[in-house]
Amino acid sequence: MLFDERPKVKREELFDREEELGELEKNIDRPLILLTGVRRIGKTSLLQVFLNESNIPFILTDCRKLKENYGWKDLFELLARGSNRVIEILKGIKGIRIMGNEIEISWKGKNFVSLSDLFDHLNKKRLIIAFDEAQRLRGPLSKEIKEAIAHVYDYDKNLTFILTGSEVGLLYDFMSIEDPSSPLYGRFYHEIRLERFNKDASFNFLRKGFEEYSLKVKDEVIEEIISFFDGIPGWLTFSGNLYVNFKDVERVKEIAVNVALNELKNLIENKRRISEIVGRRYLYTLKCIADGNSSWSRLERCLSDREGTTISSSVLSNILKQLESVSLIKDYDFLDPIYKEASRRLSL
Ligand SMILES: Nc1ncnc2c1ncn2[C@@H]1O[C@H](COP(=O)(O)OP(=O)(O)O)[C@@H](O)[C@H]1O
Ligand SMILES: [Mg+2]
The missing domain is CATH 3.40.50.300 (P-loop containing nucleotide triphosphate hydrolases)
Structure with a gap:
């Protein structure tokens, strides 16, 4: 299946x-x-x-x-x-x-x-x-x-x-x-x-998956899933599976974002073990990037607004490097839209 x-x-x-x-x-x-x-x-x-x-x-x-x-x-x-x-x-x-x-x-x-x-x-x-x-x-x-x-x-x-x-x-x-x-x-x-599936492949994947359950699903629903999950096979599998159960796209999205949110919370918890400040900086950086601060200067401004103090460029560059090395972000944006959505919901 x-x-x-x-x-x-x-x-x-x-x-x-x-x-x-x-x-x-x-x-x-x-x-x-x-x-x-x-x-x-x-x-x-x-x-x-x-x-x-x-x-x-x-x-x-x-x-x-x-x-x-x-x-x-x-x-x-x-x-x-x-x-x-x-x-x-x-x-x-x-x-x-x-x-x-x-x-x-x-x-x-x-x-x-x-x-x-x-x-x-x-x-x-x-x-x-x-x-x-x-x-x-x-x-x-x-x-x-x-x-x-x-x-x-x-x-x-x-x-x-x-x-x-x-x-x-x-x-x-x-x-x-x-x-x-x-x-x-x-x-x-x-x-x-390995790259994500393109639109056609994603569509065919979901269509075929639903057919295996003899489930008729409208094109619009499949398209909505694709545009939210961006062709990442694991998310398509996850959402196809949940849709078969709940027949409710909003609910499926919600559950997926919560899965990603838990992973991000773990990451921040690990950083908190270094210190409270480090944990907070990671959290703010993720939130600022999720809010579309897609350049160095915008990110710097967003972070200092949130923290109430300026942040040194070596600190920021180190955080970015770390987030890139775990394949969460690249060029000031998320590689996976679900983590982006989850980051918006992070709170202290
Ligand atoms: N090409 C594929 N065809 C069908 N299912 C796939 C495909 N690629 C991934 N999956 C499904 O997506 C999920 C994640 O796949 P996995 O191989 O564990 O990814 P990774 O190891 O890259 O994290 C699993 O549920 C898997 O069954
Ligand atoms: Mg694996």
Whole structure:
């Protein structure tokens, strides 16, 4: 079903991504592929459909499961859980002990196993290693992980990495391909950027989805959904699904905005942990941008009006950079209209 809210796993359920599937296929022998695009654009769906169709065994890990200061054990467990096949491969490795689903890894001593060692073992067979939401690999181990990926790049020709990222700026930061001190400096990666559906595709997607429920929906309703949700497949799925239940577009919009609002509240809550002022500044910045202050000077004015004091340009530029790196905004506007609407409703 097109309106199934889980990431799709079969080609029949995946709408309009033939080109991207083909591009993955064509490039799958490269060492490193990036799948990027805003939240809900369909990265996980594309990745899963591709992996399930491909004849190549794979490990798929969801890096959102890693806590912020994750350690080696967390990472190895995530990798091991990513595929039963790999449990088998892990079994042969000195320094890794497997009992059922429990894994013990030696950190030190003569049986110490490093990530590069692990990859060398996996390299015995052709294998795809996919890290979904790979920007979450940032953290204390990021240097070692990049070194291991660089090692694979040079020596392990049987391995291909596919990294996805919703927070595209953070993913680039993690890889730091342009930073001479980074282990991945100057390495080529093939990037596939997922874009939203155009109007026709969005229309056909919704029409087809409603037909699966034998539901007759007026063109105007479909057009209203498209103009509000702007062709982002995840929102179209979400709204199609809710419309089937409620037959009420306003209610559907309201629920979607509340979902986005909760995410933004979490973001601001995290900033509040740094300090009350920082949290407030993020909140005001989001509100000012949502209100259409789409240039540096207008934004600066809006913020100082709200705060009652001027804001230094380095502070503002840092906030903008952060909001860009998590793919919320670009060029003083929101990438996703639902977050824009949600930002208007934020309050202290
Ligand atoms: N091409 C597509 N065809 C059908 N459903 C899709 C498509 N792309 C995304 N979806 C749906 O949209 C939602 C978000 O997709 P997901 O793959 O989780 O996006 P991402 O990983 O980019 O956040 C899911 O409900 C998924 O089923
Ligand atoms: Mg995803």
